[in-house]
Amino acid sequence: xxxxxxxxxxxxxxxxxxxxxxxxxxxxxxxxxxxxxxxxxxxxxxxxxxxxxxxxxxxxxxxxxxxxxxxxxxxxxxxxxxxxxxxxxxxxxxxxxxxxxxxxxxxxxxxxxxxxxxxxxxxxxxxxxxxxxxxxxxxxxxxxxxxxxxxxxxxxxxxxxxxxxxxxxxxxxxxxxxxxxxxxx
Numbered sequence: 365x366x367x368x369x370x371x372x373x374x375x376x377x378x379x380x381x382x383x384x385x386x387x388x389x390x391x392x393x394x395x396x397x398x399x400x401x402x403x404x405x406x407x408x409x410x411x412x413x414x415x416x417x418x419x420x421x422x423x424x425x426x427x428x429x430x431x432x433x434x435x436x437x438x439x440x441x442x443x444x445x446x447x448x449x450x451x452x453x454x455x456x457x458x459x460x461x462x463x464x465x466x467x468x469x470x471x472x473x474x475x476x477x478x479x480x481x482x483x484x485x486x487x488x489x490x491x492x493x494x495x496x497x498x499x500x501x502x503x504x505x506x507x508x509x510x511x512x513x514x515x516x517x518x519x520x521x522x523x524x525x526x527x528x529x530x531x532x533x534x535x536x537x538x539x540x541x542x543x544x545x546x547x548x549x
Contacts, residue, residue, distance in 0.1 A: 374404035387411055393438075398496070430520060432481060433493055490516055490524050490535070497534050505535040 371380040380386055387408050392401045420441040425434040445453040481488050484500035490512040505512055505524065513523040524531045526541040 371405065373406045373410060375406040375410050378407055378410075380405070380407060385409075431492075435492070435494055486512070492522055502534075502536040506537060506540065509537070509540060 371386070372378065373380060374389075385407050386405050387410075389404050389406060389411075390401055391397060391404065421438055422441050422444045423436065423438045424444075425436050427434050447453070448456045481491070481493075483489055483491065483493065484498050484504060486504060486508060489501050489504040489508070509524070516523045524535060524537070526532060526537060526544055532538055532541045
């Protein structure tokens with residue numbers, strides 16, 4: 365008795381007849397991606413426009429003093445290159461010091477190599493970070509908003525701004541923002 369495996373494209377659901385037509389796609393970053401990279405398969409002809417629609421991007425890390433985690437930024441190359449005001453970015457990059465991951469000081473080492481911070485505690489809730497905000501952290505921020513902002517200010521970090529839609533959305537502060545806006549009037 366034999367078995368026949370039928371494969372389909374994860375993108376279109378089309379039947380994959382030949383292994384030579386399959387492209388393995390590893391998605392490493394996506395706003396809805398949770399838990400690390402994932403793999404999907406597609407037909408090569410489904411990806412014909414990928415190169416035409418791709419962007420020239422630069423990825424870099426910001427290591428702020430006193431911050432435990434580096435902030436990873438992805439932006440288009442052209443606006444990044446404009447950051448170099450005195451000379452072309454190509455010259456800046458050629459003259460830059462090479463980074464070897466083993467030589468990066470511990471305070472500026474990427475978060476993946478450091479002990480994980482539990483943001484669902486009063487000690488760390490509300491600190492700037494990349495990635496998703498857990499429901500537990502949101503609840504702590506909602507329940508202790510003023511106290512957390514005092515701590516953030518005391519640590520020299522940005523505070524949570526109820527006038528900032530990103531902050532309100534990140535921490536689920538819609539009700540508190542509405543209450544405080546009403547109280548201002």
